[in-house]
Amino acid sequence: MTAALAEKSPGAPAPARNATPPRARGTARRRGLDDGPPRWQIYLPLGIYLLFTLIPFYWMLLFALRPSGSTSLVPWPVTTEHFEKVWNERNFGTYFLNSTQVGIASMVMTMLVALAGGYALARFRFRLKNAFMLALLCSQFIPGALMLVPLFETFRNLQLINSMWSVIIAETVFQLPLSMILISGFIKNVPESLEEAAWVDGCSRLRAFLAIVLPMLRPGLIAVGSFAFVHSWNHFLFALMFLSSQDKQTIPVGLNTLIGADSVDLGALAAGGVVAAVPVVIIFAFIQKWLITGFSAGAVKG
């Protein structure tokens, strides 16, 4: 029965292949045979790990919600003073808008460019393909932090320092290789015969792609797009280094200014953290069930 339960819960990605049928499970447990470890060997370490995972989150919420000066371990009565403060006085309203802008722009760019490239890699053979695949893989081993200095130079030459475009382009470029590899994997999973049938019916390649392939890619695209958004939402260094004026900064840089303040206002810091976490948590909850399947699919095809 547990298998059936797990299948319904949102967090279990494609369990069908793996889950033992409920019937067999029941008997195995009665016999006490090798069907997995005893229950306590699962729940005890998992419980300890859950504490390690959740206490930090709880701590942030606690500081964000309880009044300053309180030492209670329960955030009650709840106050919104810290949120009002970071949003109005600490400029988080602006940071939030900027981060959203950077996140959406680099997500859209990543998806469009990776979709085109991924389609070419999945459906064509062409002369530069192997070289291009090699370049994709190699780019994964180039550490982004070491690219900071040369990228700074490049953007300075293009006069894009202190323009949102520097950050948007940098985020897109570093998202591209993974996104393209994953998307081409998803496209390979769509049988080519479906597309061919549409061509026979007189569709252009573009129409066949839009009408037949794209809808089947939806889960994969949502996962890749969310990835790109979350990544640029979270990323700190590019915004810190390439944007100099305060009203263009993003949330992670805003958080860092709170950390760097001489007397750290912990309530404001925690509230800022919650503001930074909310969109990510919502997206994460939404794509979580595709995460592991997405990785396995990308792995097999990549």
Add this chain to the structure above:
Amino acid sequence: MALTAVPKKRALPGTLGGPGKPGRAGKTGKSGNPGKRSLPYVLIAPAGLLMLGFIAYPMLSVLYYSLQHYNVTKPWRNGYAGLENFREIFFEDPLFWQTLAFSAKWVVVEVGLQLVFGLALALIVNQTFVGRGIARALVFSPWAVSGVLTTTIWILLYNPSTGLSRYLADAGIGEYGTSVLSDTGTVFWAAVLAELWRGVPFFAILILADLQSISKDLYEAASVDGASRFRQFWHITLPHLKDAIILSTLLRAVWEFNNVDLLYTLTGGGPAGVTTTLPLYVANTGIEGHDFGYASALTTVAFVILLFCSILYLRLSKFGGDDK
């Protein structure tokens, strides 16, 4: 960036390998499909141009600048320098060796611990049990959290007057007023713990994705033959995971070497520079110190070291050796 840790593996028949490819041999863009011969090039052009312009060109400019004196604050020195920068790095710059040593320590400790805990976590949440879906969502959640947000959370926890240590001291564990982040003895482990919090879930996700592709039949056959669970783990699970572990370890190592967000914001490289990694040193030199020539030379050296370690690692681990 580091999320590419998608291990390459064989497509098991009937699993995610997808449909058998219909006779594609010899088919190119021209063979009767609607679409021209140039179409694939048009399609990869945007990606190719972006990568050329913002990865390849900057990398080449690094090589160029590494042979130059190029310092905005000392313009009279600017010009061709030959190997001057490199000589300075290896023979006159104690900071280089210090940050390199710290980088190595950081990567080895962090990746080693992540591997052990990530593997254990993946094995646990791969079992079937009540509440598995929720447990997975919860234990994986820090993975989505950024470096700065991780810092924010752990600064709240580590705060000497209102953080966790205060409550622990109230309960009789430890003492009041210790700030783990300003003590050179504890700051390393404080940073390691914070990064583990975020890094273990990532490792676990990758390993779990691979665990899912192991056929249950293997275990059933093994347990019919009377193999203990430990022997099953040793002889079935680990060999199957080998490539995934090798690859995700390598990618995590590159990522942790490259991890500047967390250390920059949590410790700022301090106290007294003891948590400055090589990339952090590069960024400080180039962007804050305006010494692009020297920073480029440092980047080149760091890149060569990383490349050398990666190749050595793949050789030593015989990656994919028994596969093909």
